[in-house]
Amino acid sequence: xxxxxxxVAKPGLDGHDRGALVISxxxxxxxxxxxxxxxxQSPVQIAQAAIQEDVDVIGLSSLSGAHKTLFxxxxxxxxxxxxxxxxxxxxxxxxxxDIPFLLEKGVKKIFTSGASTExxxxxxQELIQPGEVTEIKPKKIAHIGIAVKSLDQALTFYxxxxxxxxxxxxxxxxxxxxxxxxxxxxxxxxxxxGLNESSPIQSFIEKKGEGIHHIALEVDDIESRLKKxxxxxxxxxxxxxxxxxxxxxxxxxxxxxxxxxxxxxxxxDEGSED
Amino acid sequence: xxxxxxxxxxKENWENSVDHAVKRFPERKDPFTTSSNIEVDRLYIANxxxxxxxxxxxxxxxYTRGIQPTMYRSRLWTMRQYAGFGSAVETNKRFRYLLExxxxxxxxxxDLPTQIGYDSDDVMSEGEVGKVGVAIDTLHDMEKLLDEIPxxxxxxxxxxNAPAAVLxxxxxxxxxxxxxxxxxxxxxxxxxILKEYIARGTYIYPPKPSMRLITNIFEYCQKNLxxxxxxxxxxxxxxxxxxxxxxxxxxxxxxxxxxxxxxxxSGLDVDSFAPRLAFFFNAHNNFFEEVAKFRxxxxxxxxxxxxxxxxxxxxxxxxxxxxxxxxxxxxAQQPDNNIVRVTLQALSAVMGGTQSLHTNxxxxxxxxxxxxxxxxxLRTQQILANESGVADTIDPLGGSFYVxxxxxxxxxxxxxxxxRITEIGGAVQAVEEGFMxxxxxxxxxxxxxxxxxxxxxxxxxxKFKVDEEVNPDLLKVDExxxxxxxxxxxxxxxxxxxxxVEQALGALKKHAQDNNSNLIPYILDAVKVYATIGEICNIxxxxxxxxxxx
Numbered sequence: 130x131x132x133x134x135x136x137v138a139k140p141g142l143d144g145h146d147r148g149a150l151v152i153s154x155x156x157x158x159x160x161x162x163x164x165x166x167x168x169x170q171s172p173v174q175i176a177q178a179a180i181q182e183d184v185d186v187i188g189l190s191s192l193s194g195a196h197k198t199l200f201x202x203x204x205x206x207x208x209x210x211x212x213x214x215x216x217x218x219x220x221x222x223x224x225x226x227d228i229p230f231l232l233e234k235g236v237k238k239i240f241t242s243g244a245s246t247e248x249x250x251x252x253x254q255e256l257i258q259p260g261e262v263t264e265i266k267p268k269k270i271a272h273i274g275i276a277v278k279s280l281d282q283a284l285t286f287y288x289x290x291x292x293x294x295x296x297x298x299x300x301x302x303x304x305x306x307x308x309x310x311x312x313x314x315x316x317x318x319x320x321x322x323g324l325n326e327s328s329p330i331q332s333f334i335e336k337k338g339e340g341i342h343h344i345a346l347e348v349d350d351i352e353s354r355l356k357k358x359x360x361x362x363x364x365x366x367x368x369x370x371x372x373x374x375x376x377x378x379x380x381x382x383x384x385x386x387x388x389x390x391x392x393x394x395x396x397x398d399e400g401s402e403d
Numbered sequence: 404x405x406x407x408x409x410x411x412x413x414k415e416n417w418e419n420s421v422d423h424a425v426k427r428f429p430e431r432k433d434p435f436t437t438s439s440n441i442e443v444d445r446l447y448i449a450n451x452x453x454x455x456x457x458x459x460x461x462x463x464x465x466y467t468r469g470i471q472p473t474m475y476r477s478r479l480w481t482m483r484q485y486a487g488f489g490s491a492v493e494t495n496k497r498f499r500y501l502l503e504x505x506x507x508x509x510x511x512x513x514d515l516p517t518q519i520g521y522d523s524d525d526v527m528s529e530g531e532v533g534k535v536g537v538a539i540d541t542l543h544d545m546e547k548l549l550d551e552i553p554x555x556x557x558x559x560x561x562x563x564n565a566p567a568a569v570l571x572x573x574x575x576x577x578x579x580x581x582x583x584x585x586x587x588x589x590x591x592x593x594x595x596i597l598k599e600y601i602a603r604g605t606y607i608y609p610p611k612p613s614m615r616l617i618t619n620i621f622e623y624c625q626k627n628l629x630x631x632x633x634x635x636x637x638x639x640x641x642x643x644x645x646x647x648x649x650x651x652x653x654x655x656x657x658x659x660x661x662x663x664x665x666x667x668x669s670g671l672d673v674d675s676f677a678p679r680l681a682f683f684f685n686a687h688n689n690f691f692e693e694v695a696k697f698r699x700x701x702x703x704x705x706x707x708x709x710x711x712x713x714x715x716x717x718x719x720x721x722x723x724x725x726x727x728x729x730x731x732x733x734x735a736q737q738p739d740n741n742i743v744r745v746t747l748q749a750l751s752a753v754m755g756g757t758q759s760l761h762t763n764x765x766x767x768x769x770x771x772x773x774x775x776x777x778x779x780x781l782r783t784q785q786i787l788a789n790e791s792g793v794a795d796t797i798d799p800l801g802g803s804f805y806v807x808x809x810x811x812x813x814x815x816x817x818x819x820x821x822x823r824i825t826e827i828g829g830a831v832q833a834v835e836e837g838f839m840x841x842x843x844x845x846x847x848x849x850x851x852x853x854x855x856x857x858x859x860x861x862x863x864x865x866k867f868k869v870d871e872e873v874n875p876d877l878l879k880v881d882e883x884x885x886x887x888x889x890x891x892x893x894x895x896x897x898x899x900x901x902x903x904v905e906q907a908l909g910a911l912k913k914h915a916q917d918n919n920s921n922l923i924p925y926i927l928d929a930v931k932v933y934a935t936i937g938e939i940c941n942i943x944x945x946x947x948x949x950x951x952x953x
Contacts, residue, residue: 141515155851195534242768243734
């Protein structure tokens with residue numbers, strides 16, 4: 130696939146182009162071709178330039194408060210020229226309450242003050258060449274993690290009384306936990322006991338008592354998923370995957386992003402399962 | 404000297420003894436640097452004679468310690484909050500509120516059409532009318548803006564550049580109507596076109612005719628508005644565009660030299676206009692670097708004016724400056740934290756000896772400031788002035804080993820840049836070649852990368868984050884305003900004496916063609932008969948052409 134072509138444009142009279150210039154350079158560093166229009170472009174000029182330059186996406190920047198007038202105008206001019214398939218994203222000083230209006234007018238996404246160039250580049254990549262990051266649905270619930278005070282005591286209940294099959298017990302020193310895996314169908318129940326005071330399991334139990342601690346989803350593409358979640362501004366506990374039990378790669382998503390549930394993504398290496 | 408040598412070897416001994424501690428407790432960064440990439444030592448010691456000529460005394464050449472002999476012990480800095488939004492009537496209300504609250508000078512923000520010389524009903528103005536400042540089309544708007552504000556008592560700063568002559572003439576005309584002769588008017592017009600090409604973007608004409616308009620203003624004001632600051636040579640926007648502290652000072656001073664060159668070339672004597680040149684700097688977060696930047700800038704300018712331009716009047720040597728805290732340092736996240744940033748930045752400006760100060764409002768990363776935010780910003784200055792004691796002695800950081808060494812270092816680095824710009828052929832040439840623009844853009848990109856890699860910590864942005872609803876009470880400009888402003892200009896065009904307007908514009912056109920003509924009197928005539936800013940600027944657009952950017 131060819132390089133993504135981006136038109137970065139400054140509609141209206143606003144002369145603040147630090148953001149536009151920084152973004153242009155950042156997108157170039159991400160391997161995209163960027164055409165910057167310069168200052169004081171009318172919506173007509175921007176639409177014409179986008180078509181002439183055959184760009185894949187248009188980025189508009191405005192810091193003067195004229196975005197509610199000018200961003201929709203750019204889209205109108207694209208429609209007039211049958212070029213509404215060119216997506217438009219925007220940024221600058223844009224109050225959050227204006228964002229729904231702009232989205233409704235056809236702007237794909239607004240990046241406001243403090244957004245990272247990385248997030249923008251990933252967003253555009255995903256928008257224009259979604260095939261690059263192949264999305265495969267999570268396969269199954271890999272396990273449900275339960276925080277327990279004492280593994281030995283808990284195992285009596287889960288194995289003897291419930292009759293689940295104990296697969297093994299493993300210490301994960303890096304996490305400060307001792308883990309017992311109990312097989313159930315194609316999933317597992319994972320009992321977790323804190324190894325020391327500073328273990329996250331220990332503090333979880335202190336705060337909330339014993340109980341369900343997290344749910345783990347089995348995925349095939351942990352790295353690209355994390356990248357995508359980051360792009361979307363999802364709060365992650367682990368920005369990158371790390372070594373988990375059973376030779377797996379794991380990463381946690383913050384409960385705030387998942388309605389109060391700690392979600393773990395885990396990926397097992399080929400052939401390592403069972 | 405022997406004493407200094409002794410100090411150095413003692414310092415070496417001390418550094419050796421520290422090595423051990425550093426191995427056990429590694430330092431947080433290696434190396435520590437300022438915003439301008441100046442390496443910061445672990446410890447500074449006296450490295451020169453602190454009674455030396457370089458430092459000198461306040462009110463004396465080279466003014467490192469301040470331009471007045473008593474500084475804030477006699478009179479505090481002028482607290483000047485930039486304001487202006489929507490209509491002239493609304494802005495007038497905000498001005499009167501600020502004056503009642505104890506503000507001592509006005510500062511007018513104009514909307515973008517006004518700043519680029521378009522009428523509110525011009526097609527280019529769509530969506531921009533009244534957005535970032537007040538819309539001024541004719542003298543009628545200026546009369547409303549300054550209604551019941553006594554121009555002989557209040558000094559007014561106007562952030563206007565390409566059409567500075569037009570707004571200045573409107574101000575003179577309102578003064579006349581109030582019975583205040585132009586000799587009594589005080590204030591400042593920004594009038595700094597070079598930084599518009601570099602960083603701010605509200606240019607109209609190409610550099611050459613723009614420089615002519617600026618020297619026309621110098622000449623006219625020297626005779627008619629002797630108390631008015633004819634230019635505010637601005638590093639503020641250069642810094643906001645992404646430069647570091649050294650670049651801010653260097654490019655501003657280079658631009659200042661270009662104006663002095665142009666005025667001398669047009670036949671003015673350096674001492675006739677140089678005392679009315681004013682400067683405008685930014686204050687960012689690296690506290691000591693900012694203080695050192697102000698002190699170094701003062702010393703560099705004094706030396707240039709005295710040695711290079713051979714100015715005789717000590718007033719020509721003094722770099723007087725306004726400071727505004729750094730808009731681009733404010734975060735949309737946890738906006739109340741911005742109050743703390745502004746306080747720190749304002750303190751650096753005061754420690755640096757500023758003549759006037761604007762403190763930004765906490766909500767500026769989100770929108771134009773609300774009345775409450777604007778009040779907190781002003782109160783911040785009032786607390787510094789009245790409660791902290793920092794204004795009670797002159798140059799309180801003078802003699803700090805660190806600050807003095809940083810001041811020397813910034814002076815040296817600024818001079819290196821000035822040499823490079825001279826080699827290119829001066830600031831005008833450097834702007835046309837895009838030299839400053841490239842330097843700034845590169846630095847802006849490095850800053851952004853540093854933040855994203857978390858090498859630079861911005862509290863609330865890339866560290867110490869919270870979940871928050873960013874939904875404070877924001878100021879909204881009424882969308883009806885654009886229509887009202889258009890109705891108003893339409894009715895003025897109908898009611899005015901169109902014959903007189905034609906005559907005045909005709910005279911302006913004729914004199915615009917003659918390079919030796921001073922255009923200010925003709926602009927004043929046009930303004931008085933209610934010619935619009937767009938009409939006046941278009942006459943000159945026809946003659947001078949428009950700058951196309953690079």
